[in-house]
Amino acid sequence: MTVEGALRGAAPHLLLDSLRTSLAHLYAATSADLLLVDYGFTTLRPVEPVQTPAGVPHTPVDAGPAGRVFRTQQPYLFRDVGPTATVHLPVTVRGDRLGVLVVVLPADRSTPETTASLARVAETLGHALRVADRHTDLYRRTRRTHPLSVAGEMQWDTLPGRACAGPSFDLHAHWEPAYASGGHLLDWSATERDLVIVVADGAGPGTPAALASTLALMAIRNARRAGLDLVTQASLTDQALYGQYRGRHPLSALLLRIDLTTGETEVVDAGSPTLWRLRPTVTERIDLDRQLPLGMFEDTVYAPQRLRLLRGDRLVFVAHGAGEPTAGGGEQALDGRVARAVSGVRRRKGADVPRAVVRALRGTPRGASAPVLVLCLDWRGHGAETPDGGRHGGTWPTSP
Numbered sequence: 542m543t544v545e546g547a548l549r550g551a552a553p554h555l556l557l558d559s560l561r562t563s564l565a566h567l568y569a570a571t572s573a574d575l576l577l578v579d580y581g582f583t584t585l586r587p588v589e590p591v592q593t594p595a596g597v598p599h600t601p602v603d604a605g606p607a608g609r610v611f612r613t614q615q616p617y618l619f620r621d622v623g624p625t626a627t628v629h630l631p632v633t634v635r636g637d638r639l640g641v642l643v644v645v646l647p648a649d650r651s652t653p654e655t656t657a658s659l660a661r662v663a664e665t666l667g668h669a670l671r672v673a674d675r676h677t678d679l680y681r682r683t684r685r686t687h688p689l690s691v692a693g694e695m696q697w698d699t700l701p702g703r704a705c706a707g708p709s710f711d712l713h714a715h716w717e718p719a720y721a722s723g724g725h726l727l728d729w730s731a732t733e734r735d736l737v738i739v740v741a742d743g744a745g746p747g748t749p750a751a752l753a754s755t756l757a758l759m760a761i762r763n764a765r766r767a768g769l770d771l772v773t774q775a776s777l778t779d780q781a782l783y784g785q786y787r788g789r790h791p792l793s794a795l796l797l798r799i800d801l802t803t804g805e806t807e808v809v810d811a812g813s814p815t816l817w818r819l820r821p822t823v824t825e826r827i828d829l830d831r832q833l834p835l836g837m838f839e840d841t842v843y844a845p846q847r848l849r850l851l852r853g854d855r856l857v858f859v860a861h862g863a864g865e866p867t868a869g870g871g872e873q874a875l876d877g878r879v880a881r882a883v884s885g886v887r888r889r890k891g892a893d894v895p896r897a898v899v900r901a902l903r904g905t906p907r908g909a910s911a912p913v914l915v916l917c918l919d920w921r922g923h924g925a926e927t928p929d930g931g932r933h934g935g936t937w938p939t940s941p
Contacts, residue, residue, distance in 0.1 A: 545665050553673035557588055560666060568655060570644050571625065575632070575666070576600060576607055577640040579686050580697065581719040582896055585611060585641055588683045599686075607641045612893070614638070616660050618651055626651030630663035632670070636706030636713070638892070639667050685720075692722035692751035699755050700727050704892065707731050709801050709921050712738075715895035716860075716914035717903060723912020724750030725860050726758050726792065730765060735801055737765060741794035741835075742814050742860045743912045753790035757782055757835060761796075771798050775809045775835065775843045782836025791837035795829075795858065804850035804922050809843050811835050814860035814914075815876070817883045820853070824884045826876060852922040857883050857894065860914040861902060878902065891919040 542550075544563045551559035557575050564570035576585035576599075585600040585607050600607045610617050610629040617629045628651065630642045642663045646655065674680050689697065705712045716725055723743035730737045739761055744750035760781035764774040775796055782792060795813035799806045812834035816827045827848065833841045850856075859879050882901035886894045894917040902913050 544662050548665060548669040551669075553676040554679045556666070556669055556673055560662075564644060564659075564662070568644070568659070569647050569650055571647075572643075572645045574643045575640060576643065577632075577680060577683050578602060578611065578638065579684050579719075580689070580693075581686060581717075582703075582715060584686060586683050586686075588680065607643065610641050611638060614892075616656050618653075618656050620648060620651060621645075624648050628656055628659055630656075630660050632663045632667045634664075634667040634671055636704040636711060636892075637702045638704065639670060642666060687720060690721040690747075692724075692746070692748045693718070693720050695748070695751040695755055696722040696725070699758055701729060705729055705731065707736070707801070709923055710736060710799075711891045711919040711921075712736075712916065713892045713895050714914065714916040715899050716912070717899050718912060721746065722751045722754075723914070724754045725912060725914040726754045726794065727914060727916065728758055728761060731801075733801070736797075736799045737771070738797045738799070738858075738916070738918070739794060740814050740858045740860055740914065740916055741792050743914070744790050744792055746912065750790070753782065753786060753792065753836075756785060757792050757794070771796050771807050771809050772843050772845055775811055776841070779811070779835045779837075779841050779843070780839075783839050786836060788837050791834035793834045799850065799920075802923055804852075804854075804920065806848050806850055808846045808848060810846065811843065812837075814858055815879060817857040817859065817879070819855040819857065819883065819887055820851075824880060824887065826880070850920045850922065852920065854920045855891070855894075856918040856920070857898065858914075858916040858918075859883070859898065859902075861911060891917050 547559045547563045548556055561573045564573050575588040577588060578585055583602060585602060602608050602611050606617050606619060606629045610631050614631045614633060618626060620626045624647060626646050626648050628644045628646060632639045632642050644659055670680060703714050712729060714727055724745050725743045726739065726741035728739040744753045757778050760778040761774050764777045782790060793812035793814065795816060796809040797806055808829060810829040810831050812831050818825055818827055829846055832843055882898045885901060886897045889897060895915040898915045899913045903911065
C-alpha cells in the first residue's frame with residue numbers, strides 16, 4: 542500500500558502511527574516524528590498519541606535543523622555520526638506552514654532521490670492533517686503552549702489559516718495575541734479568475750467582540766458564496782451587524798477583489814485597516830476614500846474604488862488595535878510607526894513579513910498590549926507590467 546493510501550485509511554488520531562509503519566516498510570526508517578508549529582508561531586512541538594504533560598521538548602522556529610527547514614521550506618539531510626541519517630522535511634499545504642517531519646533512515650538509504658520522495662510524503666501528510674483536524678483534537682492540543690481563551694478558540698476556528706499560495710500570488714498572515722482574540726477578521730477565497738480578501742480591525746478583546754467578528758465573517762462568506770459582488774457583500778454584512786447590535790459593534794473593514802489575470806483590483810473601504818504598497822524603492826500608504834464601518838448605521842451605501850497591481854508589488858494590510866490612533870498619538874504618528882515597521886521588512890520573504898511587522902508594532906510601549914493583524918500579499922501576476930516598467934499612472938486608486 543502507498544503512503545497516501547495508508548494515511549487515507551488511518552484513524553484521524555493515528556496518522557503518525559500509520560506513517561511510521563509505512564516509512565519503515567518503504568524506506569527502512571527507524572523513526573519518524575511530526576513537529577507542529579504552535580499558535581504563537583514560536584515553537585515546533587512534537588505530536589504524541591496522547592496528551593503530553595507540560596514541559597515536553599520543543600524546538601524554537603528560529604533555531605536548529607527543524608527551525609531552518611520550517612523557515613526556508615527546503616528539506617535538510619543530516620548524516621549522523623554512525624549508521625543513520627536524519628531528514629527534516631517541511632509539512633506545508635498550499636503555502637500554509639504546519640510543521641516539520643523528522644525521519645531517521647539508514648545511512649545507505651539517505652540519497653537525494655529518497656529525500657525528494659520523502660518531501661512528497663510530507664506534502665501528502667499535510668493534506669491528511671487538514672482532513673484529520675476536523676475529527677480529532679490531538680493536533681490542536683499539540684499546537685498549544687498554554688490554554689486558548691474562548692474568544693481565541695472562536696477566532697482560530699473561523700479564520701482560514703495563516704497562508705495561501707497560487708500561481709500569481711503568495712498570501713501570508715500573522716496576528717497577536719495568538720492565544721486570546723482582539724476581534725480581528727480575516728478571510729480569503731481564490732478561483733481561477735479572482736482572489737477576494739477581507740481584513741478587518743479588531744472590534745475589541747473578549748468574547749463579545751469575537752461574536753461580532755464571527756457574525757460579520759459568516760455574513761461576508763454567505764454573500765460571497767451566493768455569487769454577489771463586493772459592494773453587496775459589504776452591504777449585507779453591514780445590515781447583519783446593525784440588525785444584531787444597532788451600531789454597538791461596528792467593524793472597520795477592507796474588502797478587495799483582484800483579477801488574477803490583469804491585476805485590476807476593486808476595493809471597498811469601510812473605515813478600514815491601513816494598506817501599504819512596497820515597490821523596489823518606495824514604501825507608500827495607499828490612500829482610499831474611507832466609508833462608514835460595517836454595522837455603524839442602518840442601510841449604509843458603499844461604493845467601490847479601483848487600483849491596479851503590477852508584477853512584483855507587495856501589499857501589506859495592517860489591522861492595528863481598534864483601527865484608530867491612540868489618544869495623543871494622532872493618525873500621523875500611528876502611520877509613522879506602521880511605515881517604519883513595513884519598510885523594515887522590505888528584504889524579507891513574504892512568509893516572514895507579517896510576524897516581523899506584528900512584533901515591531903507590539904514591541905513599542907504604546908503597542909505592547911494592542912492586538913495586531915498583518916497580512917502580506919506578494920503579487921506575481923500573469924504577464925503583468927512590472928513596477929519599473931515606466932507606466933505607474935494606473936496604479937493609484939481612482940473614482941469608479
